[in-house]
Amino acid sequence: xxxxxxxxxxxxxxxxxxxxxxxxxxxxxxxxxxxxxxxxxxxxxxxxxxxxxxxxxxxxxxxxxxxxxxxxxxxxxxxxxxxxxxxxxxxxxxxxxxxxxxxxxxxxxxxxxxxxxxxxxxxxxxxxxxxxxxxxxxxxxxxxxxxxxxxxxxxxxxxxxxxxxxxxxxxxxxxxxxxxxxxxxxxxxxxxxxxxxxxxxxxxxxxxxxxxxxxxxxxxxxxxxxxxxxxxxxxxxxxxxxxxxxxxxxxxxxxxxxxxxxxxxxxxxxxxxxxxxxxxxxxxxxxxxxxxxxxxxxxxxxxxxxxxxxxxxxxxxxxxxxxxxxxxxxxxxxxxxxxxxxxxxxxxxxxxxxxxxxxxxxxxxxxxxxxxxxxxxxxxxxxxxxxxxxxxx
Numbered sequence: 001x002x003x004x005x006x007x008x009x010x011x012x013x014x015x016x017x018x019x020x021x022x023x024x025x026x027x028x029x030x031x032x033x034x035x036x037x038x039x040x041x042x043x044x045x046x047x048x049x050x051x052x053x054x055x056x057x058x059x060x061x062x063x064x065x066x067x068x069x070x071x072x073x074x075x076x077x078x079x080x081x082x083x084x085x086x087x088x089x090x091x092x093x094x095x096x097x098x099x100x101x102x103x104x105x106x107x108x109x110x111x112x113x114x115x116x117x118x119x120x121x122x123x124x125x126x127x128x129x130x131x132x133x134x135x136x137x138x139x140x141x142x143x144x145x146x147x148x149x150x151x152x153x154x155x156x157x158x159x160x161x162x163x164x165x166x167x168x169x170x171x172x173x174x175x176x177x178x179x180x181x182x183x184x185x186x187x188x189x190x191x192x193x194x195x196x197x198x199x200x201x202x203x204x205x206x207x208x209x210x211x212x213x214x215x216x217x218x219x220x221x222x223x224x225x226x227x228x229x230x231x232x233x234x235x236x237x238x239x240x241x242x243x244x245x246x247x248x249x250x251x252x253x254x255x256x257x258x259x260x261x262x263x264x265x266x267x268x269x270x271x272x273x274x275x276x277x278x279x280x281x282x283x284x285x286x287x288x289x290x291x292x293x294x295x296x297x298x299x300x301x302x303x304x305x306x307x308x309x310x311x312x313x314x315x316x317x318x319x320x321x322x323x324x325x326x327x328x329x330x331x332x333x334x335x336x337x338x339x340x341x342x343x344x345x346x347x348x349x350x351x352x353x354x355x356x357x358x359x360x361x362x363x364x365x366x367x368x369x370x371x372x373x374x375x376x377x378x379x380x381x382x383x384x385x386x387x388x389x390x391x392x393x
Contacts, residue, residue, distance in 0.1 A: 004181065005123055005124060007177070007180075007181040008119070008123055008181045008182055008183075009120060009123065009124075009132060009135045009136060010177065010181075011174060011177030011178050011180075011181045011182060012116045012119065012120055012135075012136045012139070012178075012182070013135060013136050013138055013139040014139065014170065014173060014174040014177055015075065015079055015112070015116065015139070015171075015174035015175075015177070015178060016113075016116065016136055016137070016139030016140055016143065017139040017140075017142050017143045017147070017170060017174075018079070018082055018143075018167060018170040018171040018173075018174045019082060019105075019109065019112060019113075019143070020139065020140050020142075020143025020144055020147055021143045021147035021151065021166075021167050021170060022082055022085065022086060022105060022167050022171070023048075023051055023052075023106075023109070023143075024048070024143065024144060024147055024148055025147050025148055025151035025152075025163070025167060026044065026047050026048055027048060027148050029044075029151060029152060029155050029160060029163060030044045032155045032156075032159075032160040032163075033047075033160065036093060036160050037093060037094075037095050037098075039095050043095065046099075047098065047099065047102050049341075050099070050102055050103060050106070051102050051103075051105075051106040051109075052106075052337045052340060052341055053341075054103055054106035054107060054109075055106050055109045055110055055333060055334065055337045056334045056335075056337040056338050056341070057334075058106075058107050058110070059109065059110025059111070059114075059330045059331075059333050059334040059337075060110065060327060060330045060331050060334055062107055062108065062110060062111045062330070063110055063111045063114045063326055063327055063329075063330035064196060064197070064327060064330075066111055067196065067326060067327070070184060070185060071115050071118075071119065071182075071184075071185040072178065072182050072183065072184045072185060073184075074111065074112075074115050075112065075115055075116065075178045075182060076175060076178055076179060077108075078105075078108045078111065078112045079171055079172075079174050079175040079178060080175060081104060081105050081108060082105050082167075082171040083168055083171040083172050083175060084101070085101040085102075085104065085105045086164050086165070086167040086168035086171055087164075087165075087168045088101050089101065089164040089167075089168075090161045090162075090164035090165045090168060091161075109333065110329075110330040110333040110334055111330065113329055113330070113332075113333045114325075114326040114327070114329035114330040114333070115326060116136055117133055117136060117314070117329045118325050118326050118329060119182070119185075120132040120133050120135065120136040121133050121318075121325070127264065128264075130260045130263045130264050130311065130315060131257070131260045131261075131264070133260070133311060133314065133315070134256045134257050134259070134260035134311050137256050137307075137310045137311050137314075138253050138256050138257075140307070140310055141249060141252040141253045141255075141256060141307040141310075142249065142253060144249075144252075144307075146246070146249055147167075149242060149245060149246075150166070151163045151166060151167065154166050195324070196324035196327040197324075197327070198323070198324070199320075199321045199323060199324050199327070199328060202320065202321075203380070204320045204377055204380065204381065205317070205320050205321050205328075207373060207376060207377045207380070208316055208317040208319075208320055208321070208377060209317060209331060209332075209335045210335075210373050211313060211316055211317070211370055211373040211374055211377070212313040212314075212316070212317055212332055212335045212336055212339060213335045213336070213338050213339040213342065214275075214339065214366050214367075214369045214370035214373055215275065215309045215312065215313040215339065215366075215367075215370045216309065216313065216335075216336045216337075216338075216339025216340050216342075216343060217339045217340075217342045217343035217346065217366040218275065218278060218279075218282075218309070218343065218363050218364075218366035218367040218370060219306050219309045219339070219340075219343065219363075220339065220340045220343035220344050220347070221343035221344070221346050221347035221350075221359060221362035221363045221366055222282060222285075222302075222306075222343075222347065222359055222360060222362065222363040223306055224343065224344045224347050224348075225347055225348075225351060225356060225359050226245070226248070227241050227245065228351075228356050229285075229289065229356055229357075229359065229360075230244055230295070230299075232356050233289045233290055233356060233357050234289055234290065234291075234292050234295045235290070235292060236292060236295075244296070244299050247296075247299060247300060247303065248299055248300075248302065248303035248306070249303065250303070251299075251300045251301070251302075251303030251304045251307075252303040252304065252306055252307025252308075253307065254304065255303065255304030255305065255306075255307050255308040256307055256308060256310070256311055258304065258308070259274070259308040259311055259312055260311055263311065263312070263315050267315060267316075267319065268378065270312070271312055271315070271316050271374055272371070272374055272375065272378070274305070274308070274309075274312050275367040275368065275370040275371040275374065276367075276368075276371055277305065278305045278309070278363075278367040279363075279364045279367035279368050279371070281298065281301055281302050281305055282360040282361070282363040282364040282367065283360070283364055284298055285298055285302070285360045286357070286360040286361065286364070289357065289360070310336075313332070313336065314329070314332050316374070317331070317332050318332075320377075343362070343363075343366065346362050346366075347359050347362050347363075350362050
């Protein structure tokens with residue numbers, strides 16, 4: 001890749017890290033938020049759930065509305081909003097203000113990813129498009145796994161205000177990177193809204209969005225409770241668990257590039273095999289979760305497959321919705337957030353009624369359902385191709 005392309009992708013990756021950290025860091029700041037704002041744990045949880053809900057409901061509509069605007073201006077405006085939001089989190093002690101500035105950036109979340117992923121795929125040569133997306137997705141892996149513990153560490157060591165300033169600085173640096181390294185791209189012949197929503201008439205696209213939802217449900221039904229599992233089932237200490245979470249994150253970062261390579265070589269085979277192996281990982285955790293020496297390599301493999309679900313599901317959806325790429329990416333973000341919500345809810349129910357050891361079965365079942373949805377799409381496409389071939393001969 002040329003140096004300018006690397007800097008563009010690095011700027012987008014940093015922006016993704018800032019956006020994801022803003023979304024999820026609140027989870028690790030729960031004690032400090034309760035003490036400083038004099039609110040309940042439920043109210044802190046609402047800060048997380050309202051963000052995901054707004055993203056899921058509004059993403060595609062916001063993307064359609066802003067489809068005609070200059071891509072650089074869109075990214076700069078969104079990062080400025082995230083910079084402002086994190087700065088206000090640091091400066092205010094009013095819950096209502098924080099809540100409002102959780103909703104506003106959430107409205108732009110899907111639009112940001114729609115534009116960023118489209119740029120990442122189209123900045124590099126077509127044969128490397130998956131690699132470009134994987135580089136940007138690595139910011140998700142870093143933000144998800146390191147954003148929460150790092151923000152929590154800063155809040156514990158210094159203060160809650162400094163933790164929010166950390167996210168604001170990341171947003172500011174991303175803003176500068178985009179300003180210098182992302183070219184101005186005005187859409188000269190934008191797709192009409194009616195043209196973009198045409199992809200929703202394809203049953204295959206809806207089946208692909210179901211796959212996205214199921215893969216994310218498989219990912220987060222287990223990941224949302226990974227610390228609890230490692231402490232109570234695998235009997236690791238708090239410090240050892242923190243270390244394993246870092247290992248999990250590093251593995252996920254590497255996994256993005258491993259799967260981008262295999263998706264470039266054979267997208268269908270890679271996508272079909274992915275949920276089966278993911279299900280086997282959950283089954284292995286159920287069998288040997290209490291054996292700490294076995295769990296360590298399993299955590300590494302788990303991390304690789306967990307984060308790889310991002311690029312596997314995104315490329316699967318885009319393969320049948322590439323006529324309206326930015327709208328399709330916004331659908332991907334919406335349905336992935338739906339999957340996060342479903343996976344976390346189901347995992348929570350299983351934890352409540354069957355215990356922490358049983359959450360691996362939630363991930364296993366969601367992964368097998370994802371495999372069925374992938375196989376079903378392949379079957380329907382093959383059947384359609386046969387009918388078309390027979391009708392033309």
